[in-house]
Amino acid sequence: MTKNVLIELGLEELPAYTVTPSERQLGERVAAFLTENRLAFDSIQTFSTPRRLAVRVLGLAEQQTDLSEDFKGPAKKIALDADGHFTKAAEGFVRGKGLTTADIRFEEIKGEEYVYVTKNETGRPAKEVLAGIPEVLAAMTFPVSMHWASNSFAYIRPVHTFTVLVDDEALELDFLDIQSGRISRGHRFLGHDVELQTADSYEDDLRSVFVIADAKERQQLIVDQIKAIEVAQNVQVEIDEDLLNEVLNLVEYPTAFMGSFDAKYLDVPEEVLVTSMKNHQRYFVVRDQAGKLLPNFISVRNGNDQHIENVVKGNEKVLVARLEDGEFFWREDQKLVIADLVAKLEHVTFHEKIGSLSAHMDRTKVIAEHLAAMAELSDQERTDLARAASIYKFDLLTGMVGEFDELQGIMGEKYALLAGETAGVAAAIREHYLPNSAEGELPETKVGAVLALADKLDTMLSFFSVGLIPSGSNDPYALRRATAGIVRILDKFGWNIPLDELIASLYDLHFESLTYDNQDAVMAFIAARIEKMMDSSIPKDIREAVLASDTHVVKELLAASSAIFQKSQESGYKEAVESLARVFNLAEKAPAGVAAAADLFENEQEKALFAAAEGLVLTGDMASNLDKLFALSPVIDAFFDNTMVMADDEAVKNNRLALLAVLTAKARKVAAFNLLNTK
Structure with a gap:
C-alpha cells in the first residue's frame, strides 16, 4: 500500500526572485533522493509562498525495493x-x-x-529512509544565505517550522535545531498557526488561515482578479510575466485592486511613469482600449478585501511621491547642456583600474569608426555615429537617470532630441545599451548597432586587459552579457566581419588611456559565447568542430553547426565524416611550403581528388558547402583505396600529403571534421 508524504519548510520571507527556483529545486532534490534510495513514487507536487517551500510525494512505496x-x-x-x-x-x-x-x-x-x-x-521501510530529508534540505543552494541566532549553518532565511507527514503521521526529525511536527504558520496578519491534518489536506488546512499554498493557483487567482477589473473598468492591463512572477512571490493571499493618480503626470514621458509603477512599486500598467496610458494602476494586496479603500489610498500616496520626483527631474534636466555633461564625464570613474568614462568613450569612438567601414555605413550614418559616440553617456549625469537608473539610454534619446540632435544620433544613444539581458531586444538601426558593438568591445577588452576576467559563475561586470550582445548583434545584422581579424585589428590600436592585453583569453571568451548561441540540441562535438574551423563570421558559424547537425540525422553522414576526418588527420603531417604537383601523381584516383579539391569553391552558404564536401566522399575513398599516402619515395609522399592539405584547408571553412564523433 502506498503513502502520500508532505514535506514543508516554514521560513522568514524569502526574496521574491528566489521563491520559484527554490520550489523547483526542492522538488528535484526530493525526487533524486527517493530515486537514489530505491523508493518508488507516482509523482511529486511542489508548493511555495514567500514564507514556505513544500513538496508532496504521491504514491510513495512503503519500503525500498530489494x-x-x-x-x-x-x-x-x-x-x-x-x-x-x-x-x-x-x-x-x-x-x-x-x-x-x-x-x-x-x-x-x-x-x-x-x-x-x-x-x-532488503529494502528498508520508507519512514527510515525519510529520516534523510534534513540532509536533502541542507544540500539546497541559494544565491544568498545568512546566519541567525547561534546557528553556524548558513541558509537562505531563518527556519521556523519543519513538517514531514506520512499520510496523517508526523515524523520526528530535526533540521537546524528545529524539531519537526505538524504545525504550519498562517498568513502573517490574517491567520495563525495551524495544525496540518494529513498530507492530502495541506492546501485546505492553509487556506483556512488565508494562505494559498499552490503557486499556480495563486497566480491564476491574481490573473482572474485583474481580468475582472479590466472588464469592470473597460481598460487593458499589461500583465508582464516577470512582474507577475515577482508579485506572486510577494503575497500569500492575493487581492488585486485599481488605484489612480493625477492626469497631470501624463505629461511626463511614459517610460518614466511605467518605470515608477512597474520597477519601483510593482504595479501593473493600465491603458485604454486604444492602448493609451491611463492615470491608473493595478496592485495586489497580500490579504483580503477588508478596508481595501485604505490600502488604495496608501498605494496612491506612495506612487505620487515617485511621480513628483519624475516630474521634477524631467523639468530640471531640460535646463542642462549636453556638452557640459560630457565634459563632466572626465571626473566619473568607469573602473578604478581602467580610468574614466570619458576615456572609455574616446576608445569606443575610435572602435566605432573602425567598425563603420566593415558595416558599410553611409556617409550620413557615419556622421551620426561620430556624433553619438562623442556624447552617448551624457544622460548618466542627469537627475532622472540618477533616480531611475533603468532609464539610462532611454532618457538620453529623449534629451538628445530635445537638444536638437538627429533622430539617428538619439536612437543610437538608446540602442547602445542593447541587449540589456540574455534574450533582450537588439538595436534596430545600423548606427545604434555599431555603437553598441564598439561600447561592448571596449568594455570587454578593457576589463580583460587589467585582469578582471570572469571565472566560474563570477561575473560582476556582466562581461558575458556584453560579449553575448556582440555575438547576437553581429548575427542579427549578418555583417561579414571575421571576429579573429576584428579583435586582432583592435589590438593594433593604440590609446594613451589603456593598452589592450590578454588577446587569447578574449578570443576564447568570445568562442564560448558563440557556442552558447548554438542550438542546445546540437551535440558538443559538432559545436567544438565548428568553433575549430577557420571561419570566424558569427552567422556562418551558427549556420555550419545547424547544417552539420541536420546532416547527422541523415544516412551517409558517418561515412562522409570519416572520409573527411581521414583527410584531416593525414594533412596534419604535410610539410610546410610544399605544393601539390600534378606531374608526381601516379594513379587516376590521385588526379581525380586533386581536380575535385582544386575545383571546390565554398561560399558563406554552409548547408551548400556541406553538400559539396560530402559529395567528395566516394572520390576520397577511392583515393585511399588505391593510394599509399605514406609512400617510401619522400617526394611522392609529400606530394600526396600536400594534396590532402589543399582539401583540408578548404574544408576547414566549415569545420574541423576530425573532431566529429561518428561512433
Missing part, C-alpha cells in the same frame, strides 16, 4: 594462497562489501577464474 548486486573481485590465484586458504586480498574485498569469505564463489572469464560475491540488501 537490492541484489554482483561484485567482481581479484583473480583466484590472488584470492587463494598455496594451501587453498583465502588471502588478505580476498578477505579485504569481501569485508569492503559487508560480506564474509563464505559468500565467495568463483566464475571463469576468458579462461581465468575470479572471485565473485552477490550482495543482497
Whole structure:
C-alpha cells in the first residue's frame, strides 16, 4: 500500500526572485533522493509562498525495493594462497562489501577464474529512509544565505517550522535545531498557526488561515482578479510575466485592486511613469482600449478585501511621491547642456583600474569608426555615429537617470532630441545599451548597432586587459552579457566581419588611456559565447568542430553547426565524416611550403581528388558547402583505396600529403571534421 508524504519548510520571507527556483529545486532534490534510495513514487507536487517551500510525494512505496548486486573481485590465484586458504586480498574485498569469505564463489572469464560475491540488501521501510530529508534540505543552494541566532549553518532565511507527514503521521526529525511536527504558520496578519491534518489536506488546512499554498493557483487567482477589473473598468492591463512572477512571490493571499493618480503626470514621458509603477512599486500598467496610458494602476494586496479603500489610498500616496520626483527631474534636466555633461564625464570613474568614462568613450569612438567601414555605413550614418559616440553617456549625469537608473539610454534619446540632435544620433544613444539581458531586444538601426558593438568591445577588452576576467559563475561586470550582445548583434545584422581579424585589428590600436592585453583569453571568451548561441540540441562535438574551423563570421558559424547537425540525422553522414576526418588527420603531417604537383601523381584516383579539391569553391552558404564536401566522399575513398599516402619515395609522399592539405584547408571553412564523433 502506498503513502502520500508532505514535506514543508516554514521560513522568514524569502526574496521574491528566489521563491520559484527554490520550489523547483526542492522538488528535484526530493525526487533524486527517493530515486537514489530505491523508493518508488507516482509523482511529486511542489508548493511555495514567500514564507514556505513544500513538496508532496504521491504514491510513495512503503519500503525500498530489494537490492541484489554482483561484485567482481581479484583473480583466484590472488584470492587463494598455496594451501587453498583465502588471502588478505580476498578477505579485504569481501569485508569492503559487508560480506564474509563464505559468500565467495568463483566464475571463469576468458579462461581465468575470479572471485565473485552477490550482495543482497532488503529494502528498508520508507519512514527510515525519510529520516534523510534534513540532509536533502541542507544540500539546497541559494544565491544568498545568512546566519541567525547561534546557528553556524548558513541558509537562505531563518527556519521556523519543519513538517514531514506520512499520510496523517508526523515524523520526528530535526533540521537546524528545529524539531519537526505538524504545525504550519498562517498568513502573517490574517491567520495563525495551524495544525496540518494529513498530507492530502495541506492546501485546505492553509487556506483556512488565508494562505494559498499552490503557486499556480495563486497566480491564476491574481490573473482572474485583474481580468475582472479590466472588464469592470473597460481598460487593458499589461500583465508582464516577470512582474507577475515577482508579485506572486510577494503575497500569500492575493487581492488585486485599481488605484489612480493625477492626469497631470501624463505629461511626463511614459517610460518614466511605467518605470515608477512597474520597477519601483510593482504595479501593473493600465491603458485604454486604444492602448493609451491611463492615470491608473493595478496592485495586489497580500490579504483580503477588508478596508481595501485604505490600502488604495496608501498605494496612491506612495506612487505620487515617485511621480513628483519624475516630474521634477524631467523639468530640471531640460535646463542642462549636453556638452557640459560630457565634459563632466572626465571626473566619473568607469573602473578604478581602467580610468574614466570619458576615456572609455574616446576608445569606443575610435572602435566605432573602425567598425563603420566593415558595416558599410553611409556617409550620413557615419556622421551620426561620430556624433553619438562623442556624447552617448551624457544622460548618466542627469537627475532622472540618477533616480531611475533603468532609464539610462532611454532618457538620453529623449534629451538628445530635445537638444536638437538627429533622430539617428538619439536612437543610437538608446540602442547602445542593447541587449540589456540574455534574450533582450537588439538595436534596430545600423548606427545604434555599431555603437553598441564598439561600447561592448571596449568594455570587454578593457576589463580583460587589467585582469578582471570572469571565472566560474563570477561575473560582476556582466562581461558575458556584453560579449553575448556582440555575438547576437553581429548575427542579427549578418555583417561579414571575421571576429579573429576584428579583435586582432583592435589590438593594433593604440590609446594613451589603456593598452589592450590578454588577446587569447578574449578570443576564447568570445568562442564560448558563440557556442552558447548554438542550438542546445546540437551535440558538443559538432559545436567544438565548428568553433575549430577557420571561419570566424558569427552567422556562418551558427549556420555550419545547424547544417552539420541536420546532416547527422541523415544516412551517409558517418561515412562522409570519416572520409573527411581521414583527410584531416593525414594533412596534419604535410610539410610546410610544399605544393601539390600534378606531374608526381601516379594513379587516376590521385588526379581525380586533386581536380575535385582544386575545383571546390565554398561560399558563406554552409548547408551548400556541406553538400559539396560530402559529395567528395566516394572520390576520397577511392583515393585511399588505391593510394599509399605514406609512400617510401619522400617526394611522392609529400606530394600526396600536400594534396590532402589543399582539401583540408578548404574544408576547414566549415569545420574541423576530425573532431566529429561518428561512433
